[in-house]
Amino acid sequence: MRMRRLRRSESLRALVRETAIDPGDFVYPLFLCPGEGIRREVSSMPGVFNVSVDEAVREAEQAASLAIGGLLLFGLPESKDERGTGAWDDNGIVQQGLRALKKSAAAKKLVLIADVCLCEYTRHGHCGIPVKSGDTCDVDNDPTLDLLARSAVSLAQAGADVVAPSDMMDGRVAAIRRALDDASLANTPILSYASKFASAFYGPFREAADSAPQFGDRRGYQMDAANSREALREIELDLDEGADMILMKPAMPYLDVVRAARDRFGVPLGAYQVSGEYSMLQAAFQKGWLDPKRAMLESLIGIRRAGADFIVTYFAKEAAKLLG
Numbered sequence: 001m002r003m004r005r006l007r008r009s010e011s012l013r014a015l016v017r018e019t020a021i022d023p024g025d026f027v028y029p030l031f032l033c034p035g036e037g038i039r040r041e042v043s044s045m046p047g048v049f050n051v052s053v054d055e056a057v058r059e060a061e062q063a064a065s066l067a068i069g070g071l072l073l074f075g076l077p078e079s080k081d082e083r084g085t086g087a088w089d090d091n092g093i094v095q096q097g098l099r100a101l102k103k104s105a106a107a108k109k110l111v112l113i114a115d116v117c118l119c120e121y122t123r124h125g126h127c128g129i130p131v132k133s134g135d136t137c138d139v140d141n142d143p144t145l146d147l148l149a150r151s152a153v154s155l156a157q158a159g160a161d162v163v164a165p166s167d168m169m170d171g172r173v174a175a176i177r178r179a180l181d182d183a184s185l186a187n188t189p190i191l192s193y194a195s196k197f198a199s200a201f202y203g204p205f206r207e208a209a210d211s212a213p214q215f216g217d218r219r220g221y222q223m224d225a226a227n228s229r230e231a232l233r234e235i236e237l238d239l240d241e242g243a244d245m246i247l248m249k250p251a252m253p254y255l256d257v258v259r260a261a262r263d264r265f266g267v268p269l270g271a272y273q274v275s276g277e278y279s280m281l282q283a284a285f286q287k288g289w290l291d292p293k294r295a296m297l298e299s300l301i302g303i304r305r306a307g308a309d310f311i312v313t314y315f316a317k318e319a320a321k322l323l324g
Ligand SMILES: [Zn+2]
Pocket: 117, 118, 119, 120, 126, 127, 166, 167
């Protein structure tokens, strides 16, 4: 046997290729900010911008013309408070963005996914309501559920095709499902970030979304990097609570967990190639240490090969152009 026989030409290699990536598998994150005509580059994420709603519509039109599958929307509100009221304000920044995107014929071709969390809207930067006990601080799980559910309903009413809770509170999927159903939004699917690890690779995102915790960290609610069985339990619980799809994050340092989830569950699975994965590659591209085109596509095909059906990635537009 000579394995090299089938590697001799690009056409042979293409014929026997096991994994495909397509722009339709990509979800492109957008960070919406107040104002008009604003495109503010995130310094730690070259090529990623905070955009005002009018610019977001332009981004969406471009994404649609590249046949990208969807957008994941985050918000940078005008002001923040202790409870994150901007998250469920019907006039909040993402709600405004959703309404504008729904008016654009091009943007309508995209699946509009709204991130549901409080950390971008709270002054303290945690994903829920903090409670102090002595010197330490914890996030109070159950009162937070109510606020997340209100946010999800508000975003779905503004036009979100899918809501995506990313907070890692216990029981949030059930609370959100109930609230959506009560608001006659039974057809709105939930993409749950069921398997979200407390990761150093989120660093640049916190600049992009202005959501760094002002005290402590998120290890009290996000998962420990060492645990993969726990990730499968998280996914199982979220599916029992009514999640329609699962999102796993980060991607690259956790591809074994993506594979384990793929083997265990038949539901649609996405993986988020997070900011640190993107920035790390961008830094190497800028130094001339890696070939941008090849490294970008290889990083994405690795995530698909691990078992993700779709990938949230800041490379979505660039990769879509390459895939043509
Ligand atoms: Zn959060």
